[in-house]
Amino acid sequence: MNVTLELVADYIANSRKIAVLTGAGISAESGVPTFRAHGQSKSAQAPLWEKYDPSELASASGFKRHPDLVWQWYDWRRNLVENVSPNAGHHALATLEKLHAPRTFTLITQNVDRLHHRAESQNILEMHGNIVSFRCFDHHHQAAEVERNLQSPPRCNDGQCHSKLRPNVVWFGESLNPAVLNAAMAAARQCDLFLAIGTSALVQPAASLPYIAREQGAKLVEINLERTALSENVDAFLQGRSGDVLPSLVDLVKAHPRPV
Ligand code: OAD
Numbered sequence: 001m002n003v004t005l006e007l008v009a010d011y012i013a014n015s016r017k018i019a020v021l022t023g024a025g026i027s028a029e030s031g032v033p034t035f036r037a038h039g040q041s042k043s044a045q046a047p048l049w050e051k052y053d054p055s056e057l058a059s060a061s062g063f064k065r066h067p068d069l070v071w072q073w074y075d076w077r078r079n080l081v082e083n084v085s086p087n088a089g090h091h092a093l094a095t096l097e098k099l100h101a102p103r104t105f106t107l108i109t110q111n112v113d114r115l116h117h118r119a120e121s122q123n124i125l126e127m128h129g130n131i132v133s134f135r136c137f138d139h140h141h142q143a144a145e146v147e148r149n150l151q152s153p154p155r156c157n158d159g160q161c162h163s164k165l166r167p168n169v170v171w172f173g174e175s176l177n178p179a180v181l182n183a184a185m186a187a188a189r190q191c192d193l194f195l196a197i198g199t200s201a202l203v204q205p206a207a208s209l210p211y212i213a214r215e216q217g218a219k220l221v222e223i224n225l226e227r228t229a230l231s232e233n234v235d236a237f238l239q240g241r242s243g244d245v246l247p248s249l250v251d252l253v254k255a256h257p258r259p260v
Contacts, residue, residue: 005245008236009252011193011219012096017104019191020093021209025198025224027115029087029243032080036200059172063137067164071153074167078131079148081113089197090119092246097121099253106187110199110206112169125184127176127206129169138163181205188212197223198242201230210234 012018024034035054052069056062063070093116097105108125109116114132116124134143136156143165146154153164170176184206188194194213201207210230214220220234223245231237238245 002248004236004238005248005252008221008238009249009256011221011236012100012249012253013256015100015103015191015193015219017106017187017191018096018100018193018195019106019108019187019209019213019218020195020197021199021206022093022107022109022111022116022197023199023201023206024111026089026093026109026242027084027087027111027113028198029089029241030084030113030115032084032111032113032115034198036202055172058169060137060174063164063166063171068152070166072151074131074169075148075150078167081115081131084113084115086115086119087243089242089246090115090121092250093197094119094121095250096246096253097123099250104187104191106183106191108184108187108206108209110203112167125180125187127170127180127184129167129177131167131169133168134165135168136161136163137166142168176205184209185212188218189216191216191218193221194218195221195223196230196234197246199224199228201228 028034057066057070057073093107097107106123106125107116107121108127110128112128112131114130134146135141136158139161141156141158141161143156146165153166155162156165188209189212191213194210196210201210210220214233221236221238222230222234223238223242225241
């Protein structure tokens with residue numbers, strides 16, 4: 001019996017409001033490369049953009065300098081994420097949300113791959129937007145359908161706009177959507193249990209959410225392959241792949257008597 005796993009299942013079963021923060025690690029088992037792992041993103045299919053620092057391309061100035069290259073990079077990434085499937089970790093979080101109902105469960109993700117949506121989680125906050133929907137660069141008009149495999153960004157067809165389309169992601173140097181950020185902060189402040197899963201907990205403001213939760217008295221749990229900057233501060237650290245740990249937790253929560 002894993003004592004820490006039992007303890008966390010107990011936290012989950014007895015909590016009223018759960019907030020979860022996920023990062024690239026939860027999608028790793030689906031085949032989406034994480035951000036800070038070395039050498040994983042090298043691919044023969046992506047020779048052009050790999051000559052560049054991703055933070056240079058993932059920015060408004062990068063898009064202005066190299067619109068075609070940035071468009072093709074995101075097109076490649078969109079194809080990648082649409083051709084993989086949610087893994088056992090994504091599915092386990094969707095199940096936990098159902099098991100927890102009608103109590104509050106907020107899933108805050110830094111991921112832009114939409115895999116939590118495809119696993120049918122419901123209450124999702126995408127802190128960094130997503131790469132499968134688009135808006136225009138100048139006026140933020142949302143685009144409906146966008147063709148694949150284009151060499152250059154298509155133009156907005158809202159009235160006379162004609163501005164270039166860009167993905168609905170938050171680029172380096174850009175502010176987060178204030179409504180999403182406020183909702184994430186509120187979830188962190190109000191929860192009594194916070195789970196940080198598959199994130200290096202380095203990129204702000206997402207990295208501050210576990211600390212906000214803890215300051216308000218929430219229990220803090222981390223699930224990760226390895227220890228991170230956050231690990232010293234948690235009530236429980238579950239080391240392992242989220243696709244293994246989360247389904248085991250779900251099994252324990254299912255077997256747990258519900259509090260009255
Ligand atoms: P990182 O790549 O920084 O961290 C991924 C974390 O997942 C690491 O701590 C790994 O140890 C862990 N990990 C890897 N595989 C795992 C697995 N199978 N199970 C559990 N843990 C695993 O990714 P993020 O923390 O998501 O921002 O990075 C945050 C932000 O930095 C991203 O959203 C992106 C980037 O700049 C934007 O694009 C705006």
